[in-house]
Amino acid sequence: MRKHIFNAGPCKLPDSTLENVSKAVLEFGNTGQSIMEVSHRSADFQAVYEEAVALFKEVLNIPEGYSVLFLGGGASMQFCMIPFNFLKTKAAYVNTGTWSTAAIKEAKMWGEVEIVASSEADGFTYYPEFTIPSDVDYMHITSNNTIRGTEIFYDPTSPVPLICDMSSDICSRPVDVSKYAMIYGGCQKNLGPAGVTFVIIKDDFLNNVVADRMIPTMLRYKTHVDKESMYNTPPCINIFGVKETLKWVKAMGGVEAMEKLAIERADMLYAELERSKVFRPVVKEGSRSRMNIPFLLREGYESLEKEFLDFAKTKNLVGLKGHRSVGGFRASTYNACTIEDVKALVAAMQEFEAKHI
Numbered sequence: 171m172r173k174h175i176f177n178a179g180p181c182k183l184p185d186s187t188l189e190n191v192s193k194a195v196l197e198f199g200n201t202g203q204s205i206m207e208v209s210h211r212s213a214d215f216q217a218v219y220e221e222a223v224a225l226f227k228e229v230l231n232i233p234e235g236y237s238v239l240f241l242g243g244g245a246s247m248q249f250c251m252i253p254f255n256f257l258k259t260k261a262a263y264v265n266t267g268t269w270s271t272a273a274i275k276e277a278k279m280w281g282e283v284e285i286v287a288s289s290e291a292d293g294f295t296y297y298p299e300f301t302i303p304s305d306v307d308y309m310h311i312t313s314n315n316t317i318r319g320t321e322i323f324y325d326p327t328s329p330v331p332l333i334c335d336m337s338s339d340i341c342s343r344p345v346d347v348s349k350y351a352m353i354y355g356g357c358q359k360n361l362g363p364a365g366v367t368f369v370i371i372k373d374d375f376l377n378n379v380v381a382d383r384m385i386p387t388m389l390r391y392k393t394h395v396d397k398e399s400m401y402n403t404p405p406c407i408n409i410f411g412v413k414e415t416l417k418w419v420k421a422m423g424g425v426e427a428m429e430k431l432a433i434e435r436a437d438m439l440y441a442e443l444e445r446s447k448v449f450r451p452v453v454k455e456g457s458r459s460r461m462n463i464p465f466l467l468r469e470g471y472e473s474l475e476k477e478f479l480d481f482a483k484t485k486n487l488v489g490l491k492g493h494r495s496v497g498g499f500r501a502s503t504y505n506a507c508t509i510e511d512v513k514a515l516v517a518a519m520q521e522f523e524a525k526h527i
């Protein structure tokens with residue numbers, strides 16, 4: 171029986187993705203070969219790649235003048251590639267949690283980093299307001315903080331190239347891509363299986379590369395743009411999975427429909443956290459992510475953590491253990507998470523409450 175999956179990443183994927191990837195593992199189209207066996211340069215695989223790019227452009231309404239890449243290395247590799255390519259003297263970062271902290275650490279190897287805002291002193295429990303300086307090479311933000319559960323829901327206007335880590339909320343709302351020089355993320359939260367990273371990069375921005383720096387071929391964005399992600403062997407099966415998930419997003423009504431469902435799921439769970447006498451929310455109102463919802467036990471009930479996780483398991487709810495840096499619980503409610511999954515969680519929380527008050 172399929173569980174109610176609240177994993178933070180890798181995470182729940184649509185049934186159609188699982189079914190169609192499974193079929194392609196046994197036989198990819200009519201090729202007589204598995205998707206794991208076919209050449210990445212074959213016409214059949216090229217068609218998969220092109221469909222994935224075309225669907226991404228369509229679903230996210232990516233304008234002309236941008237390239238889409240599917241690379242290896244994870245979002246974490248982007249943390250180093252971005253400053254390696256584009257940090258000449260100074261870059262600005264907003265520090266909103268573990269992932270931005272990791273991005274900042276890499277940037278500091280290549281130049282000065284100005285932290286324009288941080289919510290660290292408050293345990294990253296809100297998304298800080300920020301202004302973007304005009305004297306930096308680029309500005310970096312993290313739109314959704316997977317571990318802390320904070321998110322911004324708008325696309326900032328920036329006087330300098332704006333770069334956003336959208337690993338964990340890509341395709342969960344419409345985005346004005348034209349506001350960004352680059353959007354990137356690991357695919358394993360909203361787009362497909364782990365092992366492939368998406369990069370949406372404005373072609374003009376490639377000219378901002380630090381000219382007098384030796385950058386290894388594989389770490390240069392231009393290498394991958396010029397070769398359309400085929401400079402080396404791309405993660406083929408993962409790209410197939412992304413294509414299937416984007417097909418599903420489109421069939422469901424696109425990012426507008428994804429946003430509506432995301433709001434419905436998050437509102438339902440947050441309403442329960444506000445009401446509950448046993449559980450409480452962590453993140454301040456106004457910053458609450460629709461994708462990752464951390465929660466704790468209220469005062470007097472703190473000792474029930476393991477008991478709730480065990481109880482949740484008996485209700486087929488998995489992936490609710492909080493990140494080790496926050497403790498408690500976290501429900502990740504990405505695109506493929508259904509209203510029924512959230513209803514099952516709320517019902518379990520209420521049954522658990524009734525047993526303990």
Ligand SMILES: *Cc1c(COP(=O)(O)O)cnc(C)c1O
Pocket residue numbers: 179243244245246247269312314315316335336337338355356357359
């Ligand atoms: C998961 C995550 C990452 C790290 O992604 P990897 O693909 O594992 O390197 C970076 N940023 C955010 C916001 C994430 O959620």
